[in-house]
Amino acid sequence: MRFWVLAAALFLALIGSAHAGFTYLYSINGSNPLDSDDFYKFYQPTGLLYEHGKLYVADGGKNALYILNGSFRERVLLSTSSVNPFDNPLRMTYENGTLYIADGISTVVKTYNGEGFNVLEWNKKEGSNMEKPSGVALDERYAYITDNAQGRLYLYSRENEMYARVGIEKGGSDGLLQSPADVEIYHDKIFISDQVKGLVFAYDSNLSFLYTIGRGLGGVDLSSPRGIEIFEDRIYVADSTKNSVFVFTLDGFPIDRIGAGIANGSLSLPEDVAIGDGKIFVADTGSRRVLVYELNRTVGNDTVKELIDAANRSLAQLYIYAPVAAKLNLSFSEGSAALELATALTSYDNFMFTDASALAQKSLDQTVALQLNLTQAIELRARQLVKAETGRIAPFRRPGLEGAALSKLTQFDNMASDINAKLSGKAYGLAADAILELPAVADEYIALIGQGERMEEEREANRTAGDFGIRISALRVRLERLGANSAKYRQNANLTGSQELLAAASGQAAAGEYDSANSSIGLAEFEISSQEAVLRQAADEIDKGLANISLIEFGFNAAADRQMLFPPDLAGEKSQMLQAKDMVYTNPLLAVAMASKAAESAVEKSNSAQAVSTAAAGVLVMLALIGLIALVFSFHIYSRRKKMREEKAAREEPKRIIWKG
Incomplete structure (x- = not known):
């Protein structure tokens, strides 16, 4: 029910949603039909205010204030050689019969109550560094004055018209100002346009920053926002660079635009906007006119x-x-x-x-x-x-x-x-x-x-004693094979439980207790299958270990069988190798590691013994050579001495005289 109520409400609320658009009506240039020349024409309309059926136009170029009834000029306050009521008047506000004008170059806010040509300075200059007031708004406590040159918002007391404090400072962050152009107060919120930052900032009544308007939301980026007008929960912002007046909701969603594609109503450097009597008035400095459009209230947004x-x-x-x-x-x-x-x-x-x-x-x-x-x-x-x-x-x-x-x-x-x-x-x-x-x-x-x-017929057909006997016999064959393989691989397989289950199944089948027999066979088969899987895994690892140890042992034997003068003592390594062969059935990885270590030690000892034997053989050869040389030398000495003795004996023997006759 809630949904259909909501759906109906949505339908009724949204069926009329559309952009209304704005119709250009006419323009005002400041002159009246009976004027003989262009003296009274606008030169640079910079500020607008509509109040009690009157349109007030501030002309910053002529330093003048125009008061019009419709398009008819009732009065104009001009600066002359002897009277200088304004010096670059910009934006305005109105309260209780008094007009407050931000007078840019004179650095003060001026007031006019409609009596004659009497323009007064409202605020005192002392206490602030206000350089160029560009906009003014009022509440019961303060006058809020934007300073376009100083980049600040000044607060002046309504009680004594004296400077109170800086409301918002100059700075680069959102909420801080650079070159504020106008200020408006609406529903306890304060809105300030900043023509350099290209944004409108919203604040609460304590001047705490809330959000920005004109930064891409809805596809709209403001460029140089100037005057602001807020009417029936809509914010109208004159953007002089984009030659448009943009219309936003109070929370900053763009809903319409004035000045683009309007026959005879295109804008050129708009400075301010005012609303009254069902019309929108735009101060257009580029054309030196005030353009007037029919106020068609935008009732929705298609997006x-x-x-x-x-x-x-x-x-x-x-x-x-x-x-x-x-x-x-x-x-x-x-x-x-x-x-x-x-x-x-x-x-x-x-x-x-x-x-x-x-x-x-x-x-x-x-x-x-x-x-x-x-x-x-x-x-x-x-x-x-x-x-x-x-x-x-x-x-x-x-x-x-x-x-x-x-x-x-x-x-x-x-x-x-x-x-x-x-x-x-x-x-x-x-x-x-x-x-x-x-x-x-x-x-x-x-x-x-x-x-x-x-179901009972099927169970009886499949539960014969013969069927159970075949199943039990097959499991017993598997059990015997499991026992033989367990012994081969030296695994402690506990087969008692399976044997008891098969014996129980045989007795139960014989007694016709087929459900119990089937259950016992199932348990026995599960246990046998589990132990077969465990044994297969252990056997694979043992076989791999034995193969690796066999290869290692081949290298070990080659090292142990090498012939040398001083063979190494490999009793410890042989013992380790035997231990490894036994250990492979309990811990294959450790057994292979032990065999590898024994082989490495045997090779290392064999190499060392070979080196010693080789060195010893070299020494023996050298000794043999030395002995041989000594023997030859001794024989040579002996032979020489013998000859010398023989020669000496020959010399000493008496010569025999042989007579010949």
């Missing part, structure tokens, strides 16, 4: 309207899913989407388009997310229910069905298929209705099959 419509449609779709969720016992919540959408509509009605846009987007995002979550939950629950019913009748499906049973099963299968098709097509409501009927169809089919008798 925001479309966003609110989208959020409303999304919420409507969410509500459509609510009864579907209820049928499937799923919880449903709209979250805060409906409240945010209602608040967005209220903001839209109050022309707070920025707030309305943000709230509508938030509502849309939330409903889209809720729809996604809810439809996923609906689809999941629906498919689960179909699967559950399909699983429930699976044991009762029979080949060769005829008659009512075949018809009912066909009906069930067609319904399940149709439900899945509806879910795929997002027809969740129709799918939920069909799901609610599915259990009854399944019950009818199961009743037709005759659950008890047929």
Whole structure:
């Protein structure tokens, strides 16, 4: 019900939303029909104010103030050689019959009460450094005066017309000023245009910065905003660089524009804007005129309207899913989407388009997310229910069905298929209705099959003692093979439990206790399969370990069998190798590591012994050579001495004289 009320309210509120546009009416140049020359024509209209049927025009070029009734000039206050009431008058405000004019070059605010040509200085100069007042606004406590040259907002006391304090300083951050042009107070908010920063700043009554206007929102960037007028919750800003007057909501959403594409009403350097008597007056300095347009109240914004419509449609779709969720016992919540959408509509009605846009987007995002979550939950629950019913009748499906049973099963299968098709097509409501009927169809089919008798017949047919004997024998063969392999790989497999289960199964089958026998066989098979898997894994690791140790042992033996003078003592390494061969059955990785370490140690010792043996052999060869040389030398000495003795003996022997006759 809440949704349809909201939908109706949205429809009534938004059907008329559109940009109204503005119609150019005529222009005013300051002269009257009977003027003989152009003396009174505007030169540089810089400020406008409409009050009590009168249009006040400040001309900063002529230093003059015009008072017009319609387009007729009633009075003009001009500076002459003897009288100088103004010096570059800019923007104005009005209170209780008195006009307050920010007089730029004279550095003060001047007042005029409509009596004669009497223009007075309102505020005292002492205390502030005000250089060029450009705009003025009043409340019960202060006069708020923008200083275009100093980049500040000054506050003057209404009580004594004296300087009170600087309200807003100059600076680069948002909220601080650079070159303020005008100031307006509306609904406890203060708005200041800054022609250098190209923005309008909004503040609360304590001058705390709130937000900016004219920075890209809605596709509008201000360039050089000057005069401001606020009328019926709309802010009108004259932008002299963009030759336009932009219309914003109070929260800064652009909703219209004056000056672009208007026949005979295009603007050139507009400085200020005023509204009254159903008309908009624009001080256009480029054409030296005041252009007048018909005030056509803009009643909406298509972009925001479309966003609110989208959020409303999304919420409507969410509500459509609510009864579907209820049928499937799923919880449903709209979250805060409906409240945010209602608040967005209220903001839209109050022309707070920025707030309305943000709230509508938030509502849309939330409903889209809720729809996604809810439809996923609906689809999941629906498919689960179909699967559950399909699983429930699976044991009762029979080949060769005829008659009512075949018809009912066909009906069930067609319904399940149709439900899945509806879910795929997002027809969740129709799918939920069909799901609610599915259990009854399944019950009818199961009743037709005759659950008890047929299931018992199948159990008896499959539970013969012979069948159980074959199964038990096969498991015993596996158990024996498991025991042999466990012994081969030195694994402590506990087969007692499986043996007892098979013995129990055999006795139970013989006694006709087939359920118990089937359970015992199942447990035994599970235990045997588990131990086979464990043994397979252990055997793989042991086989790999043995293969690795065999390779390592080959290297070990090669090192141990090397021939050398001083063979190494490898008793410890051989012991380690034997330990590794034993350990491989309990810890293959550690066994391989131990064998590797023994082999490395054996190779290292063998290399060291080989080096020692080689060195010793070298020494022996050297000693042999030295001995041989000594022997040869000794023999040589001996031979020499023998010869010398023989020669000496020969010399000493008496010579024999042989006579010849």
